[in-house]
Amino acid sequence: MIRKTLAPAVSAALAAALLFGASTPIAKQLLRDIPAVLLAGLLYLGSGLGLGAARLLRDGGWRAPALARREWLWLLLAIGFGGVLGPVLLMVGLARTPAATASLLLNLEAVATALIAWVVFRENTDRRVVLGMALIVGGALMLAGRGAPRAPGFGWGAPLIALACLCWALDNNLTRKVSASDALFLAALKGLIAGVVNTALALYLGARLPATEGILETMTVGLFGYGISLVLFVVALRGLGAARTGAYFSTAPFLGAAIAVLAFGERPSGAFWLAAVLMGTGVWLHLQERHDHVHTHRGDTHTHRHRHDDHHRHSHDFDWDGLEPHAHEHTHALLTHDHPHYPDIHHQHDHDRR
Numbered sequence: 001m002i003r004k005t006l007a008p009a010v011s012a013a014l015a016a017a018l019l020f021g022a023s024t025p026i027a028k029q030l031l032r033d034i035p036a037v038l039l040a041g042l043l044y045l046g047s048g049l050g051l052g053a054a055r056l057l058r059d060g061g062w063r064a065p066a067l068a069r070r071e072w073l074w075l076l077l078a079i080g081f082g083g084v085l086g087p088v089l090l091m092v093g094l095a096r097t098p099a100a101t102a103s104l105l106l107n108l109e110a111v112a113t114a115l116i117a118w119v120v121f122r123e124n125t126d127r128r129v130v131l132g133m134a135l136i137v138g139g140a141l142m143l144a145g146r147g148a149p150r151a152p153g154f155g156w157g158a159p160l161i162a163l164a165c166l167c168w169a170l171d172n173n174l175t176r177k178v179s180a181s182d183a184l185f186l187a188a189l190k191g192l193i194a195g196v197v198n199t200a201l202a203l204y205l206g207a208r209l210p211a212t213e214g215i216l217e218t219m220t221v222g223l224f225g226y227g228i229s230l231v232l233f234v235v236a237l238r239g240l241g242a243a244r245t246g247a248y249f250s251t252a253p254f255l256g257a258a259i260a261v262l263a264f265g266e267r268p269s270g271a272f273w274l275a276a277v278l279m280g281t282g283v284w285l286h287l288q289e290r291h292d293h294v295h296t297h298r299g300d301t302h303t304h305r306h307r308h309d310d311h312h313r314h315s316h317d318f319d320w321d322g323l324e325p326h327a328h329e330h331t332h333a334l335l336t337h338d339h340p341h342y343p344d345i346h347h348q349h350d351h352d353r354r
Contacts (some may be wrong), residue, residue, distance in 0.1 A: 002268065008239065009235065009236045009238065009239025009245075010050050010236070010239075010240070011239045012232040012233070012234065012235040012236040012239075013232070013236035013245050013248035013249055014248055014251060015229075015232050016229045016230070016232035016233040016236060016248045016249075016252075017229075017250070017251045017252035017255070018227035018252070018255060019224050019225050019228055019232070020225050020226070020229040020249075020252045021251070021252030021253060021254070021255030021256040021259075022224075022225060022255060022259060023043075023221055023222075023224070023225025023226065023256075024094070024099060024102060024103050024106065024225075024252075024253075024256040024260075025099040025100075025103065025223070025256050025259045025260040025263065025264055026221050026259075027039065027043065027090075027091065027094060027221065027225075028094055028099035028102070028260070028264075029264065030214075030217075030218055030221070031091065031094060031095050031130035033210055033214060034207075034210055035199055035202060035207045036088065036091035036092045036094075036095055036216065036220065037088050037091070037092075037201055037202040037205065037207065038198075038199065038202035038203070038207040038209070038265060039091050039218065040087035040088045040090070040091045040194075040198045040202075041194075041195050041196075041197070041199030041200070041201070041202050042195070042197030042199060042215060042218040042222060043087060043195075043218060043220055043221060043222030043225070043226055043349040044083055044087060044195035044198065044222055044226055045190045045191065045192075045195025045196065045199055045219060045220025046188070046191075046195070046218065046220060046221070046222030046223045046224065046226075046227070047187065047188075047190075047191030047193030047195065047226040047227030047228075047230070048188055048190070048191025048193070048194070048195045048196075048217075048221075048227070049191070049192070049195075049219070049221050049223075049225045050191075050223035050227055051184055051187050051188035051191060051223070051228075051231065052191075052192060052220070054184065054188075054307050055182075055185060055188050058184070061135050064185065065181045065182045065185055067178060067181060071177065071178045071181070074175075074177040074178050075174070075178050075186065075189070075190075077170075077174050078169075078170075078171045078174035078175045078178075078190070079189070079190045079194055081167040081168070081170040081171045081174070082168050082170070082173070082190070082194075083173025083174070083176075083190045083191070083193060083194025083195075083197075084170070084193075084197050084198060085164075086164045086167035086168045086171065087164070087194065087198065087226075088198060089158075089160050089161070089163045089164035089167060090102075090161060090164040092160050093156070093157045093158070093159075093160030093163075093164060094157070094161070094216040095157070096156055096157030096159030096160070096172070097158060097161060097324070098266055098268070099256070099257075099259075099260035099262070099264065099266060100256075100257040100260035100261050100266045100268050101158075101257075101268065101272060102157070102161055102256075103253045103255075103256030103257040103260060103273070103280055104139065104170045104253050104254070104257050104275055104276060105158060105161045105165070105253070105256070106161065106165060106252065106256070107136045107139065107250050107253045107279045107282070107283070108136070108137070108161075108162050108165040108166075108255040109165035109168045109169055109172075109246065109249070109250075110133075110136065110246035110247055110249060110250040110283075111133045111136050111137055111165075111169075112165055112166050112168075112170075113168075113169040113172045113173065113242055113245075113246035114129065114133055114170030114242075114246055114247070115133075115169075116169050116170065116172075116173045116242070117173055117176075117241065117242040117246075120173065128285050128288060129285065131282075131285055132247070132281070132282035132283065132284070132285030133282065134282070135278045135279065135282035135285070136250070136278070136279050136282040136283070137281065138278050139274075139275035139276070139277075139278035139279040139282070142154040142271055142274060142275045142278070160194060169246070172233075172237070172242050172246060172288065173242045175233075175234060175237060176237045176241065176242045177291045179238045180238060180266070180343055181235050182230055182233075183230075183231045183234035183235050186227075186230075186234055187231045188203060188227075188231040189228055189233065190230065190258075191226065191227055191230075193213070195222075210273060216320065218311070219266045233245065233249065236248065236249075247283065248277075250282075250283040251283060253275070253279070254279075254280065254283075257272075257276065271293065278344075280338075340345045
């Protein structure tokens with residue numbers, strides 16, 4: 001059962017998956033009229049402009065949050081991998097792959113995200129989650145090895161989509177390093193930079209902008225499928241960590257595949273359905289995980305929106321109106337306790353692996 005304090009983060013991850021999953025088969029249709037690099041640029045440009053306008057209205061101006069120099073490096077690297085390279089690789093691969101198959105292949109993002117989180121950033125793992133990852137990889141290999149005969153060039157499409165998933169996995173783990181910051185700012189900046197870079201590159205390579213109606217349609221898809229989805233994803237990262245957020249986000253490919261089959265009339269092969277069962281079982285195993293042990297919080301000072309729960313027992317050196325959640329710099333005292341938790345921004349601790 002999901003703890004009440006984790007429910008908002010889980011809901012955010014699933015909502016992010018819903019929006020992103022729906023965008024993949026729609027982007028497949030847009031590729032009929034818009035070149036891949038230009039489409040990637042317009043999708044993120046719509047995300048950046050829409051979220052940027054929302055932030056201006058919310059804050060009455062554009063103010064960058066107080067990020068440390070290292071955090072700016074994490075953020076720029078995340079934008080490069082996840083905003084510039086990843087979308088281009090996906091669009092080029094999607095042009096060579098049926099939308100339903102491409103949607104399922106996007107499950108590889110969760111696998112790569114978890115592997116990087118475990119190996120590089122030392123998030124804890126669990127046998128059930130490892131088995132789930134193995135099933136997802138098995139399904140992806142089945143799709144890559146037995147592509148639909150009606151999809152010329154599928155052999156190139158699957159590896160390109162896999163590389164896009166790797167880029168987004170790097171993005172997820174890098175974004176986690178700054179996930180305590182303003183999610184709307186992070187997503188808006190990512191969309192603006194990635195959108196401008198890829199749109200400019202596409203125009204330089206000779207692409208032509210579609211009609212105004214096509215531009216607005218594409219940017220609207222980008223706002224919801226990439227922008228609002230990313231805001232929700234960052235919110236989930238705060239509460240779940242990179243590996244677990246990726247696991248919940250793994251529901252996105254199944255929605256995308258369902259839309260491709262039901263709305264756009266694709267007819268997947270038997271291998272597709274077997275892969276869907278393997279991947280679906282893998283995701284289900286992720287969602288069953290429960291992590292609970294005695295752990296110690298080291299003293300830490302940072303800034304993010306919070307409520308005065310068990311992890312936020314502090315006084316204020318300013319006049320506070322009593323409203324929650326609120327954001328300010330605060331310090332966590334040394335604390336040892338026991339409760340179910342994920343490797344969120346407050347639970348970056350070692351585990352006894354004996």
